Amino acid sequence: MKNILIINAHQKYEGFAEGNLTKDYINKAKEFFTANGFSIKTTVVEGGYNPEEEIQKLLWADAILLQYPVYWMTLPWIAKKYIDEVFTPSQGQLYINDGRSRDDLSKKYGSGGLMGDKKYMLSLTYNCPASEFSNKEGFFEGLSLDEANFVVHKTFQFCGAEPFETYSVHDVYKGDLNLEEELARFEETLKRNFLK
Numbered sequence: 519m520k521n522i523l524i525i526n527a528h529q530k531y532e533g534f535a536e537g538n539l540t541k542d543y544i545n546k547a548k549e550f551f552t553a554n555g556f557s558i559k560t561t562v563v564e565g566g567y568n569p570e571e572e573i574q575k576l577l578w579a580d581a582i583l584l585q586y587p588v589y590w591m592t593l594p595w596i597a598k599k600y601i602d603e604v605f606t607p608s609q610g611q612l613y614i615n616d617g618r619s620r621d622d623l624s625k626k627y628g629s630g631g632l633m634g635d636k637k638y639m640l641s642l643t644y645n646c647p648a649s650e651f652s653n654k655e656g657f658f659e660g661l662s663l664d665e666a667n668f669v670v671h672k673t674f675q676f677c678g679a680e681p682f683e684t685y686s687v688h689d690v691y692k693g694d695l696n697l698e699e700e701l702a703r704f705e706e707t708l709k710r711n712f713l714k
Contacts, residue, residue, distance in 0.1 A: 529594035631678020
């Protein structure tokens with residue numbers, strides 16, 4: 519596994535979400551992958567993209583790192599737009615179809631993916647505290663971090679890709695974020711995921 523696609527799925531909101539934290543994580547990821555001999559391609563969703571070129575990047579990649587801030591419990595709308603505009607026309611490349619067959623009823627919905635040789639990692643920045651996950655009294659009603667990001671995971675699963683361990687940083691607006699410590703924790707997650 520040596521080809522990595524890093525997708526910067528940040529969406530800027532002037533004076534509120536400038537994208538600097540996302541850039542810090544992407545810079546750390548690039549530093550890590552370069553130091554360990556990986557080939558890297560990048561996409562900055564907000565900068566624009568060509569869907570066919572993105573499909574080719576996804577086909578090239580052994581693994582995808584999707585970095586984004588969680589807005590209103592999910593990915594930014596431009597990231598959803600990217601998925602719609604890139605994944606939808608990739609039929610026959612990233613997925614065959616939805617997996618079902620009139621001739622073989624044992625084939626289940628969501629089993630038509632062609633990305634079975636690929637893995638992906640979500641790296642998320644959150645304003646909510648980590649304590650809200652896997653907590654029946656918390657806002658997410660007992661859901662784990664990955665369960666709360668079910669839709670994004672299912673998108674990749676539909677195409678056959680397997681998840682790596684998810685990374686997340688929390689309370690990013692609280693004012694006491696130790697970025698150096700968090701980037702070190704991020705790097706440890708990258709090591710567990712990519713250097714096994």
